[in-house]
Amino acid sequence: MRMSQMFGQTLREAPADAEVVSHQLLVRAGFIRQLGAGIYTLMPLGMRTTVKVETILREEMNRIGGQEIFMPVVHPAELWKETGRWYKIGDEMSRFHDKNGRDMVLAMTHEEVVADLVRKDIQSYRQLPRMVYHLQTKWRDDPRPRAGLIRVREFTMKDSYTLDKDEEGLDKQYRAHYQAYFDIFNRCSLPVIAVGADVGMMGGSLAHEYMYLTPIGEDTLLLSDCGYKANRQIALFKKPEPEAEDALDVEKVATPDVATIEALAEFLDIPKSRTAKAVFLMATFSEEKKDVEKLVFAVVRGDMDLNETKLMNAVKAKELRPAHDEEIADVGAVAGYASPIGINKEKIILVVDDLIPNLPNLVAGANEAGFHLRNTNYGRDYEAEIVADIVSAEEGYLCPKCGEPMQAQRGVEVGNIFKLGTDFTVPMGGNFLDEDGKEKPVIMGSYGIGSGRLVQSVVEEHNDENGIIWPISVAPYHVHLVGLRGGEEAAAKLYDELEAAGLEVLYDDRDESPGVKFKDADLIGVPIRITVSKRSLEEGSTEFKLRREDDRQKVALEDTVAKALEYKATLEAEVASTVVEIPYED
RNA sequence: CGGGGUGUAGCGCAGCCUGGUUAGCGCACUGCGUUUGGGACGCAGGGGCCGGCGGUUCAAAUCCGCCCACCCCGACCA
Incomplete structure (x- = not known):
């Protein structure tokens, strides 16, 4: 390419709204141009690098038996209604009507289309296992696009789908992806680690996320020297062993204008760890075809943070949102002075962190503005419907495996692999006839890598004060x-x-x-x-x-x-x- | 959705507080000349519904209201 003929130019200064180095460099060097929030054009240089990355993706998918297909970016809503995701997913999915008024969706992902292909084209165990993949545009109307290509609304993703007749087959294809993903990132010279992850809205049983460790990442990971590593959404930790102490009598104390844990600890001159924090969330459950909302009352030690992912899994809700003050008052609690003691338990689901039953004489709210209770004790003063680990691990918390303090680091999720199981084939009737003459649902796996996010992560990793330093494998x-x-x-x-x-x-x-x-x-x-x-x-x-x-x-x-x-x-x-x-x- | 911020030429910015010539600077762009191994110099140019709508005023980039867009933090997120 003669530069005198090339479309686009370099910029001496980056646009003021680019903060992350890799974003600034991609714009300055003329690889990308922004069209709107989270929407970017690939310029000739950016296109060439993207093609390099996509070639690597294709080669590695083909190597493990993938067959490339191309699924549409516009789907009839019926498919999504069949699996229920039409109702479950909110604003993030964009919907529109075609000229006949039919509901249509812009694809966020393609599990539904794959399941539809399964029911049309897979009849027998002889047609399994299979693996298909494609590189296609996805649209997710993310509430907060940021950092250039790291988090966008329109993006290209390599997503592959495995189809198996049994768990063993799924495990085999899952492991093949596990290795292929490392090969892909290594070929792009991007260092990553694989961490255990929440299965989230994809459902399924097992998931790994491939993380590029960098301060610009938006996920927090907990890492231990012994090798334990997990996304904070699900990271476990060893809870401290509290000192034994006799239960004392409950005592009501006036705490005027003391509505936060910080203020309470200061007012009573006690550590935050001697208090119980109450958090209220509205949980949505599916019952029959309807959604039902119920207030979840969560209690954690005052110095710890509630982990909504863990809580959501504990109560098996499909959605959680912060409760409004009226909803809190409705069950007889007072925001800022709440505790499980004396609450109308009919209307709530009380969930207590599994550390709480071991903690004697905690200060908790009195459910009366301006008052708290000293010496509350689980078991004597109240009991919960669910006792589970619902607290987020933090820097310095102890590793669940080796007991040593863990480090917290930020990471960008550049890829993920999921064992979906039959979550899509059951509702959509994606069945096959097995060797034993029985009809069974096909077992699926789903595996994604975003090419733009990968390109920018490579730049974030490989640059100096003068610009980008491309690894030759993905250089334009x-x-x-x-x-x-x-x-x-x-x-x-x-x-x-x-x-x-x-x-x-x-x-x-x-x-x-x-x-x-x-x-x-x-x-x-x-x-x-x-x-x-x-x-x-x-x-x-x-x-x-x-x-x-x-x-x-x-x-x-x-x-x-x-x-x-x-x-x-x-x-x-x-x-x-x-x-x-x-x-x-x- | 909550908090914060920014919208003036392709990019970076000043002007706004305290309303008043033709809206200004650097880079980039066009022409001519000089220059040529790490973002050169001179001269002459082109380019702006000052984010939008409405209001106040003799007069609005500037004051007021509403809206929109974009960025950052949080919430959220395969």
């Missing part, structure tokens, strides 16, 4: 050829020769000063730079520089193509050497 070009004054003719000839040798070359033939060309080369970040100038030609040479290194090297003009091929091979071999077997961890 292999070689950035800089032609300076006096070297135009030789550069143009070299450009043709390099391309003829199979190299992808970005040739800066613009009428610009050397400074501008070098700055742009650094910004765009192509791994191998070759400069041809009057100065170099006087010595009969060209100048090589790797983007990631500072030193330059003179190479005889006639050896330039060979040298470029050699560098490319070396860099590719380096990347390839990182692709290794990763032990599978549940």
